Amino acid sequence: MTGTLRVVGVGPGDPELMTVRAVKVIQQSDVICVPTGKEGGSSLALSIAAKAVNLDGKEVIEAYFPMKKTKQQGTKSAEARKRGSATVPKTSGFTNIRTSSLVDDGELDQKWNETVQAILSKLEKGNDVVFLTLGDPTIYSTFFYLYDRLKEALPDLHIEIIPGVSxxxxxxxxxxxxxxxxxxxxxxxxxxxxxxxxxxxxxxxxxxxxxxxxxxxxxxxxxxxxxxxxxxxxxxxxxxxxxxxxxxxxxxxxxxxxxxxxxxxxx
Amino acid sequence: MTGTLRVVGVGPGDPELMTVRAVKVIQQSDVICVPTGKEGGSSLALSIAAKAVNLDGKEVIEAYFPMKKTKQQGTKSAEARKRGSATVPKTSGFTNIRTSSLVDDGELDQKWNETVQAILSKLEKGNDVVFLTLGDPTIYSTFFYLYDRLKEALPDLHIEIIPGVSxxxxxxxxxxxxxxxxxxxxxxxxxxxxxxxxxxxxxxxxxxxxxxxxxxxxxxxxxxxxxxxxxxxxxxxxxxxxxxxxxxxxxxxxxxxxxxxxxxxxx
The missing domain is CATH 3.30.950.10 (Tetrapyrrole methylase, C-terminal domain)
Structure with missing residues (x-):
């Protein structure tokens, strides 16, 4: 049976500002996917979660989202715009919090696809996956760049978005x-x-x-x-x-x- | 020793969307102050808290905030405006969620003062008090109508505002x-x-x-x-x-x- 993907806002920084539900679903999930600005870099969202939940034994997928400096907006479908997901990855300002590097769309595309494939592979094996975001998932979170790609690859996928303190x-x-x-x-x-x-x-x-x-x-x-x-x-x-x-x-x-x-x- | 006043956002409705800190401070406080639209009416914020915390033995102060239908803005000091507190209570739209009634400023003033006095009386006895708000305290919460009054009455009072999921x-x-x-x-x-x-x-x-x-x-x-x-x-x-x-x-x-x-x- 396909696992469940849960997108979890871990709040602004103080681990006590995680919601009870965030703590619970992180505890119960086998796999944690975290955005990181620099390949191999650590994630602030992960460090917050680690203060509230024992993460020993959980698999961590680091999703590398390089920052893109262009200001042009890409063309997106109405549905993609509504959900906030860029089907053509030309929007700017991915939340790389420590570094920025000019990357071409091909690199971004490839990185996103790698993350989508890594998440899907775990879900298809029956693992539950949590995708951590700093603050709240609906406020300037990179997750929405993945939303449509995930739904396109696996239309029946149920994605639960768990709000957090912005x-x-x-x-x-x-x-x-x-x-x-x-x-x-x-x-x-x-x-x-x-x-x-x-x-x-x-x-x-x-x-x-x-x-x-x-x-x-x-x-x-x-x-x-x-x-x-x-x-x-x-x-x-x-x-x-x-x-x-x-x-x-x-x-x-x-x-x-x-x-x-x-x-x-x-x- | 004077108790501490904590203003706690209990989130949007699902009790699991309360923060870990919200649950903890409600558990530890002796007195709970909740806004209510109708005198004697029950509070939605309280009902959310009650699903996450055993409230037996805690004292509950119901703060009655009648809704006021006027659209005029009152004159406020710069500081009061910044904090969001109305020193002249002519702003409209108090979060009476079930009913609305046209009240004069005198009645509002009196009700606010009663709530301030009830909270201060508990704090001065050394009790910790939590003031519950639905969602997040900084987003359209009635609490800020009380902030300046409380600080004016007790300048040394430390008020901790604990954010919640809006x-x-x-x-x-x-x-x-x-x-x-x-x-x-x-x-x-x-x-x-x-x-x-x-x-x-x-x-x-x-x-x-x-x-x-x-x-x-x-x-x-x-x-x-x-x-x-x-x-x-x-x-x-x-x-x-x-x-x-x-x-x-x-x-x-x-x-x-x-x-x-x-x-x-x-x-």
Whole structure:
């Protein structure tokens, strides 16, 4: 009998912020598939799971997702776009958290196919597989790049997606900031937002800015111009051991901003 | 010694989607404070917690938050706005999930103060208190209406906010839809969005529409006009026993839409 694939959000970093269900399904699964930015590199999601669950004896498949720097969007089917899966792998920004390398689509294609085949091979042997994602699987997780490929290869495959605590909610909690109340509007902007950030800041009550490092001076300039610097808070690596919460973002040192840094602007 | 106040997100409904930490702190606390829409009514957050933790012997404070129908925003201090707490209680839409009643500000003020006093009285006796919220505390939770009042009354009070799985992430997971990938922009719109929904749908890759019931025909009209009805999915009561996921939103019956219904439009 074919095994079950479960996609599990392990939360933002603190292993106690894994859900009871995440812990249980990782315990019960024979095979763990984890995304990693660098071939052979270790996975942050795996290290979180390892703090909550004894992983001895479990097989670990490392899925290598090289970062791709192009900004072009590929052409995708309506269904693929909806699910978030790139059938033509031209979308950018795979979550390689430590390194980036320019790769051609052929390499990405090959890596994805290798991961799909590795997962399917285990499922077909009757093993249950968990695919770990940092935070929540539906928020900027690489898993959705695999979804359609898996379903195409094995149409009857049941994929259970188990939600987790998103790093965005964790960041807001650590900064004691509400993301929204009552009828307030919230925008999440991961990158490439400078061209229309002013409009978004005007219309939305709360704006979460991710990938702030490269545009830090532009962000500071705009918030200063709009007189809302005091309404922003900076959070880095929320709930991890080296977490930073900086309520006056003028104190943020640009060289310390990392991939897990975000700014919440709440007007 | 003063007790600790912990604000705990209990997740979207399935008790297994509570975090390990949520279960632990509820177990360890003497007093549980839960929001309820109707005085004396039961709390959904409490019923979720009760499925995961034995609550026998714990004291339960029901915090009555009447729903207020006005759309005016009150004037708030910059700090209060940032935290999301209303010092002048004129914001609308408190999460009364079963009923709504028009109340004057005086009644709201009095109810909030009663809750603050009840919590402080327990903390000052040395009891640890947990304040339960459905989903995640930073996403549209009534708790932030209390935050500043509590800090004002007891400036040294340490309030720990423990993030949870948001119902938005849970809904996306149950519908197998990514909310965002790579550099995509996400908008969360709880209500009153019809006037600029077309612009938002144009600029953002994913738009989550909440409180869809009253504007259902307008939503259907706009999505049809924009030729994106097929890119929307309807989810109601995600991970609860009577969950509904409707991939063709033309099949949604307006009279079945409830407070926990949302639509994810992913272009």
């Amino acid at each position: 790093s965005i909610n964790a960041a807001a909690a650590r900064a004691s900031v509400s993301l929204g109340l009552a009828n307030e509007k919230i925008a999440l902007l991961p990158a490439n937002y400078m061209e229309d950030l002013k409009d978004t800041l005007t219309v939305f009550d709360t704006v979460v800015l991710m990938k702030v490092s490269k545009v830090w001076s532009e962000i500071m300039h705009l918030l200063t111009e709009m007189n809302i610097v005091d309404k922003a808070v900076f959070i880095s690596r929320a709930t991890m051991e080296d977490e930073q919460v900086i309520h006056d973002i003028r104190d943020v040192r640009q060289d310390e901003i990392n991939y897990f840094s975000l700014v919440i602007v709440r007007k | 119902s938005i992430n849970a809904a996306a997971a149950r519908a197998s839809v990514s909310l965002g990938l790579a550099n995509e922009k996400i908008a969360l719109l709880p209500a009153n969005y019809m006037e600029d929904l077309k612009d938002t749908l144009t600029v953002f890759d994913t738009v989550v529409l909440m409180k869809v019931s009253k504007v259902w025909s307008e939503i259907m009209h706009l999505l049809t006009e924009m030729n994106i009805v097929d890119k929307a999915v309807f989810i109601s009561r995600a991970t609860m026993e009577d969950e509904q996921v409707i991939h063709d939103i033309r099949d949604v019956r307006q009279d079945e839409i409830n407070y926990f219904s949302l639509v994810i439009v992913r272009k």
